[in-house]
Amino acid sequence: MGRIHGAFGVRGELKLESFSDPPEAIFRYRPWILRDADGGERELEGGHGRSTAKGIVMRLPGVEDRDAAEAMRGSEILVPRAALPPPKPGEYYWVDLEGLRVVNTEGVDFGRVSHLFSTGANDVLVARGERERMIPFVEPDYIVSVDFDTGVVMVDWDADF
Structure with a gap:
């Protein structure tokens, strides 16, 4: 559903590439599964964000500074298939x-x-x-x-x- 591109600012916010349409819709789906660059996965709760002129910016619990945010670069955000609405006729994921x-x-x-x-x-x-x-x-x-x-x-x- 999305990919973290690194830090946004110095307070632990993250730049997020969202694959949902519209991009902000990614915040409607729960739970999130975070897959890090090494393939490790963990479930996340409490992520939230906003749309800015430079794209989607989000905050995750426990990510408090720029270094912690940069360490998440390349991580993917997944959601269980059951959390997604069924595609409309003629559409597919x-x-x-x-x-x-x-x-x-x-x-x-x-x-x-x-x-x-x-x-x-x-x-x-x-x-x-x-x-x-x-x-x-x-x-x-x-x-x-x-x-x-x-x-x-x-x-x-x-x-x-």
Whole structure:
């Protein structure tokens, strides 16, 4: 749901990249699971934040100064799937796409969806097979269809790209 990018100021506040839409919606979901850079996880209670001109800023219990905030850089904020509302018809969560096969309209298998990320202009689907391909997640221009029954994302993407 989000990633901590480091300290904001000197009093322990954190810069947060939120993957929810709108970004402030991340504070609606509970409980939070904090995964640190080493893969360790712990449940968090009491996190809160606000939107600023420079993005989302948050505060976590026990993080009282800049050094403690910087130590959290790179940590991810996760929430249990059950805490999320079901997607609307025709919508899906990025995590639902991970692992699906990616095939272009000419039948070339690009491998499987590794992950997705946002560039600000558009989202990008990363397919890993014999090599890695980054495909703009623009429907229907490049992403033709997503079929969960067959486990295939059909793309209109040249195999040489």
